[in-house]
Amino acid sequence: MKNRFFLPFLTLLAVFLAFQSSADASVVTVKADFSGTAPAADKLKLDADPKCKMMHADGLMSDEVLVNPNGTLKNVFIYVKSGLEGKKFDSPKTPVIFDQIGCHYTPKVFGVMVNQPVEIRNSDDTLHNVHALPANSSQFNLGMPIKGMKLTKTFAKPEVMVKIKCEVHSWMKAYAGVVSNPFYGVTSDEGTVMLKDLPPGDYVIESWHEKYGTQEQKVTVSDSDQAVDFKFSA
């Protein structure tokens, strides 16, 4: 008699619990604080390519260290480094757009999941080569001589970070954080990244910056929201 109700009951319970946990899922807000004085940006010499120079009548500055008005650091890659071992996450089919525009990479720092397509575009009326230098996946160096050209590439193994550069325009550098889970982000104008829907558990969050390197922090996710502050200093 009991058995007739046991399985549906269990299913219901599971659905309820799942719903419950997702409804209560906490948000981890990761912030990249910056203290001290940022190094003065160098004015880049664009004479090597007249077309680049034309696109930046006021000149182009180096963008290695960008500090927001609220005292946070831009272009910091944040991701869950450990705590998700054994879990498998599907890679999205939608590509990450990685554009070359105004002799500059947009975005300069981005995250991408393993095997997720990266659509590389050339929106410039000049010639670029895209040279990615991963250590774990295979390197590539692509010529993109024509405006409007698109190429799609993937990275097979996780790696933080993969450097991407253009040898034609020696100032052009970008970094891709290749990860195996969907919990990552890059700080922008607010200097924060929200890691949503992390199941309860203990995690290690890592932050990476082109100039200031990496930092780690432990966080325990339960039912309340969490805040993690990374402190970068000049």
Next chain:
Amino acid sequence: MGGFILRGFMFNQRLHFFSCFVAASTLVLIIAGGLVTSTGSGLSVPDWPLSYGQFFPPMIGGIRFEHTHRVIAATVGILTLILTCFFLYSEKRVWVKSLSVVALFMVVAQALLGAATVIYLLPDPISVSHACLGQTFFVLLCLLALFTSRQWLQKPTFAVKRAGTIQRLFLTTTFFIFLQLIFGAMVRHTEDHRGLNYHFATAFLILVHVIFIVPKVTKEKEAQVVFLKPLMFLATLVASQIFLGLGSYIYKIVMAPAAMPRTAEVLMTTAHQTNGALILAVTTVLTVSSFRYLTNLKKDKTTSLVGDYISLTKPRLTLLVLASTSLGFLMAGTGSLPTALLFHTLLGCALIGGGINALNQYLERFIDAKMKRTANRPIPSGRLEAQHGLIFGCILTIIGVVYLFALTNALAGFLGVLTVISYVFLYTPLKQKTSLNTFVGAVAGALPCIIGWVARENALPVGAWVIFLILFFWQLPHFFAIAWVYKEDYDGSGLKMLTRQDPDGRATGLKIILSSILLFPFTLLPVWAGIGQQLYSVAAILAGTFFIFAALLLYRRRMVHAKKFVSLSIYYLLILILAMVADKIL
């Protein structure tokens, strides 16, 4: 043709100038390649051999450096092909022709390595190889220019005090600079800077070498014509290289990397690399030149002093004496071999043998100087002072005698003294007085065997005397033949040899026959004395008969085979000894 013949080889001005031109073009190529590395534009063109699918891509950014490098490289490749054809067509020396073919192979290999850097995205080993091969190719072209130069063909030679030392110093310098090239390429092309320590250490070694070598060569007044200017050039290059190296270090390691390569940094690192190529080429050319143009003023005193003292002891003759001593030692006694005693006996005899040979050379220094065969001995040639030879000989002889007395036995020591007296005080002076010296010499020659016997048994039984007699009589035909071989020398020396009043060799031939027949019964004595058995008797009879027959033949053929007879006599003795030893052991 602006050519003329020098030392049998045509100086080909056009070939020489063209070699210089290709070498200079290669230096330009090295600069262009250096700029590619310094600006980091190695991969600004992703395809090879075309650039973005074109012969001429838009010259922007890194492509300006990479494509210029490719264009110059292609030009140098074509120039090298022409150069090789030119060499194959008009060069006479096969080895120079071959070198030009090697150059062609190198430039092709270099192009393929260049392609590999592009296709495989600058893997460290390929980048390092490309850098090293490029400079090696430049060195080879410089050498081709050297080998076709007027000076090389004229081959002016300068006698300097220590040519060997200078040449070796140059050679090690070249070696270290080649090593430095590899370390430099590692620092430049790989991420980890462990190579930097080696690069610094090698730089120091090279600097020390150059500091040593420059004054050493420049003080040779004569050689300045050839060496002064290149050496001054080398010194300037090395001095500037230190500053360029330090500058590169500051820019690349000390200072934080810039958003894009700084102009000063690019110029500094490229200049450092190109200057390195020049240093390598100049040093290699100087090294090769030093081997061609420098000869020793006289024999290197330091390097041959030890050799002179060794040759004073007549090492080969001393070894023969030791063999004879060993024979006596082996034939004496039974049971297991006392190896320590054998060692002491041999060492004592070696000291005595070496010592009396030195004393003999001291005493005969004036006669030796007159004979072609011996004029180059250490004392007559003037390399060693006569007194030094005398002291050396005395010390060795005295130590040897005392050693025999102390570590073997008194009888052996006494026989050692007897050997010294018979050889130094009887045989050597008698050589200038009477032709009977041969007999005294034969006594001295046979004594070491007895010393060996006595050292082991401390007694002189019949067996020892028998061997002594065989050795004594064997020396007669042996030395008569030797005297004939060196007859001309001996005649001019004033030594009283038995061959002296014997223009056609009849008398000497007869003496050889008679002494060979005389030797025969003595070779049979061991059977009687119990130290030879069946094997020995058979060997002695057969070999003895053959030896007498050979002596007769020598006489019939008027001594033409005297030299062969000397060797034959040695084989005869060897057979007797081996048979004797075999009979004892078996």
